[in-house]
Amino acid sequence: MSEQADKTLATDGFELHPDDRAAIQAELGHFEQPQAACIEALKIVQRRHGWVPDAAIPAIARELGVGPAAVEGVATFYSLIFRQPVGRHVILVCDSSSCYLTDYEMLRDALFDHLGIQYGQTTPDNRFTLLPVCCLGACDSGPAMMIDDDTYGPVAPKDLAELLEGYS
Amino acid sequence: MTDGTPGTVNRVRYRSRLHQTESERKAETHPLTWRLKDTGERVDLADYEAKNGYTVVKTALNGQSPDDVIESLKTANLRGRGGAGFSAGLKWSLTLRGEGYPRGYLVCNADEMEPGTFKDRLLMEQQPHLLIEGMILGAYANNSKLGYIFLRGEYIEAAQSIQQALEEARQAGWLGDNIAGSGFDFDIVLHTGAGRYICGEETALINSLEGKRANPRAKPPFPGQSGAWGKPTVVNNVETLCNVPAILEHGADWYLNLSGDRSSDGGTKLFGVSGRAEKNGLWELPMGTTGAEILDRAGGIRNGAKLKAWLPGGGSTGLLLPEHLDLPLDFDSIGNAGSRLGTGLLTVVTEEQSIVGLLRNLEEFFARESCGWCTPCRDGLPWSVKLLRALEKGEGEEGDIEILEMLARDLGPGKTFCAHAPGAAMPLESALTFFREEFEAGVGRKKGPAGVETVPLGEV
Ligand SMILES: Cc1cc2nc3c(=O)[nH]c(=O)nc-3n(C[C@H](O)[C@H](O)[C@H](O)COP(=O)(O)O)c2cc1C
Ligand code: SF4
Ligand code: FES
Numbered sequence: 001m002s003e004q005a006d007k008t009l010a011t012d013g014f015e016l017h018p019d020d021r022a023a024i025q026a027e028l029g030h031f032e033q034p035q036a037a038c039i040e041a042l043k044i045v046q047r048r049h050g051w052v053p054d055a056a057i058p059a060i061a062r063e064l065g066v067g068p069a070a071v072e073g074v075a076t077f078y079s080l081i082f083r084q085p086v087g088r089h090v091i092l093v094c095d096s097s098s099c100y101l102t103d104y105e106m107l108r109d110a111l112f113d114h115l116g117i118q119y120g121q122t123t124p125d126n127r128f129t130l131l132p133v134c135c136l137g138a139c140d141s142g143p144a145m146m147i148d149d150d151t152y153g154p155v156a157p158k159d160l161a162e163l164l165e166g167y168s
Numbered sequence: 169m170t171d172g173t174p175g176t177v178n179r180v181r182y183r184s185r186l187h188q189t190e191s192e193r194k195a196e197t198h199p200l201t202w203r204l205k206d207t208g209e210r211v212d213l214a215d216y217e218a219k220n221g222y223t224v225v226k227t228a229l230n231g232q233s234p235d236d237v238i239e240s241l242k243t244a245n246l247r248g249r250g251g252a253g254f255s256a257g258l259k260w261s262l263t264l265r266g267e268g269y270p271r272g273y274l275v276c277n278a279d280e281m282e283p284g285t286f287k288d289r290l291l292m293e294q295q296p297h298l299l300i301e302g303m304i305l306g307a308y309a310n311n312s313k314l315g316y317i318f319l320r321g322e323y324i325e326a327a328q329s330i331q332q333a334l335e336e337a338r339q340a341g342w343l344g345d346n347i348a349g350s351g352f353d354f355d356i357v358l359h360t361g362a363g364r365y366i367c368g369e370e371t372a373l374i375n376s377l378e379g380k381r382a383n384p385r386a387k388p389p390f391p392g393q394s395g396a397w398g399k400p401t402v403v404n405n406v407e408t409l410c411n412v413p414a415i416l417e418h419g420a421d422w423y424l425n426l427s428g429d430r431s432s433d434g435g436t437k438l439f440g441v442s443g444r445a446e447k448n449g450l451w452e453l454p455m456g457t458t459g460a461e462i463l464d465r466a467g468g469i470r471n472g473a474k475l476k477a478w479l480p481g482g483g484s485t486g487l488l489l490p491e492h493l494d495l496p497l498d499f500d501s502i503g504n505a506g507s508r509l510g511t512g513l514l515t516v517v518t519e520e521q522s523i524v525g526l527l528r529n530l531e532e533f534f535a536r537e538s539c540g541w542c543t544p545c546r547d548g549l550p551w552s553v554k555l556l557r558a559l560e561k562g563e564g565e566e567g568d569i570e571i572l573e574m575l576a577r578d579l580g581p582g583k584t585f586c587a588h589a590p591g592a593a594m595p596l597e598s599a600l601t602f603f604r605e606e607f608e609a610g611v612g613r614k615k616g617p618a619g620v621e622t623v624p625l626g627e628v
Binding site for chain 2: 030043100159
């Protein structure tokens with residue numbers, strides 16, 4: 001893995017943005033060991049690129065002074081670290097029990113219909129990526145969903161058109 | 169992000185719903201919420217200090233020993249609000265501290281992801297200073313040098329609110345060196361997660377904090393002996409820590425009396441209702457309040473429908489029946505009824521809703537969120553999903569129910585590495601006990617020749 005990753009680095013020439021390097025370095029001070037900043041580093045890179053390309057893994061590893069396998073292992077574990085390009089906006093739909101009991105499946109199907117995509121897919125215009133998510137802690141207003149940083153609930157299928165309009 | 173003009177956007181933007189007004193919430197009876205504003209705006213440092221905030225940091229750090237603090241918590245019988253109900257005082261008394269031990273860490277578990285749970289969000293978004301104050305006191309009792317708030321990544325507003333409060337607290341000298349002139353140093357770092365329910369399990373959380381995959385660790389050693397980076401580490405839930413300041417301010421007896429003769433567990437609890445009730449939301453009520461009282465406050469079931477079953481505290485607790493509504497909601501009473509208080513937020517299931525469908529949904533969650541470390545959990549949960557999907561469609565086979573029963577047993581306490589699998593088993597077992605006929609109705613076929621094979625995790 002590490003050899004291959006290093007080759008990717010060489011060929012793709014992925015460089016961490018200087019601001020991101022600074023942000024990652026600032027994180028290091030919060031922990032006893034540099035590996036701990038790994039998740040935050042992945043999130044920093046994701047904030048800039050929208051996702052975490054393979055070539056970013058060795059770059060982050062080098063910045064932290066840890067092996068690329070450790071970073072790769074973490075990057076593939078956590079559900080909010082995206083390893084494929086996503087659209088301009090990410091929709092997270094809660095599929096847990098309280099929302100299930102308040103018509104989650106209707107909302108999900110309406111989203112599939114409205115966007116013409118299924119979970120894990122991005123609309124052809126690259127506007128929305130649709131993903132299921134664990135209980136959003138908005139269970140008293142199910143069915144709940146997030147668009148980027150905004151949490152909504154209860155969302156009825158008829159609300160979708162107007163709601164999505166705000167995200168261009 | 170949004171331009172704010174469309175009415176829909178504002179109407180459906182999520183807001184916590186605490187259904188008690190400022191005039192109802194008193195310092196003497198509502199220690200968790202009395203400072204909250206009806207507008208839902210954040211209680212900032214000035215508001216918080218104007219309502220007695222941080223006074224107990226001054227008095228405790230200067231006048232009480234760490235052992236005094238721990239004794240108070242024990243007497244108050246404060247039990248962990250993260251779901252397991254372990255005595256906070258007892259946990260703290262077991263932390264390695266003092267001569268020869270390094271100063272360790274105090275970690276606030278703010279990963280709130282248990283299906284049906286939406287209480288810590290309110291406390292963090294609207295009143296982060298209460299949590300910070302509780303953490304300072306906890307750090308003092310446990311000799312922690314640094315605190316971490318491990319916040320789930322999706323709680324954007326809570327992150328902003330906590331970050332602002334940390335700044336305010338540092339500037340006012342409530343965090344940093346020599347807090348309130350006591351000679352005690354402590355600071356807090358906000359760490360935001362990147363998804364996965366298993367991060368809420370306390371040892372998985374420590375691995376995640378260390379920048380590793382969130383697989384749970386073997387216990388012992390317990391975190392209080394050897395946790396983050398091998399140092400003594402105390403992990404407590406947000407709500408647990410938010411209870412600490414008032415206990416030290418008003419005394420353990422006062423706290424114990426809040427629940428009166430309803431319960432031997434002390435204090436109040438953020439209770440709540442979700443599902444198809446008339447008025448979902450949160451209430452701060454004494455420990456031992458009954459499900460009936462809470463459901464009454466929620467206005468009963470929507471459109472006059474009937475209650476069929478309820479989960480007392482999240483997706484990993486066992487289903488209860490309407491006849492259990494008169495039980496006091498506390499750890500022992502609900503435990504004795506075969507379930508768990510869990511997080512104390514009720515999920516209601518109405519007469520026309522399918523128990524098999526609900527269990528299918530719950531086990532899909534647990535299967536997806538298994539960390540994959542041990543076999544019964546990694547393979548057993550997807551198997552249960554496959555059977556439940558078939559039963560839901562009326563395509564179950566003879567013997568499926570018996571396999572589900574076996575799985576519920578094999579995923580029970582003590583059979584797996586962490587409590588994730590037992591949490592998945594509990595609702596399943598209760599459903600098979602109370603609603604067996606609904607499962608039987610899903611058996612449409614005699615057993616086929618191929619038997620049953622497991623499905624790969626990816627499909628779940
Ligand atoms: C799978 C799993 C998920 C958990 N998630 C959370 C959580 O999100 N928040 C929490 O406070 N406790 C959670 N817990 C419980 C913690 O392991 C631990 O008991 C708790 O944080 C201790 O704090 P307390 O004693 O103050 O309740 C979870 C446990 C398991 C097994
Ligand atoms: S019980 Fe499940 S979640 Fe817990 S360690 Fe085993 S596989 Fe992981
Ligand atoms: S179950 Fe959907 S927000 Fe909690």
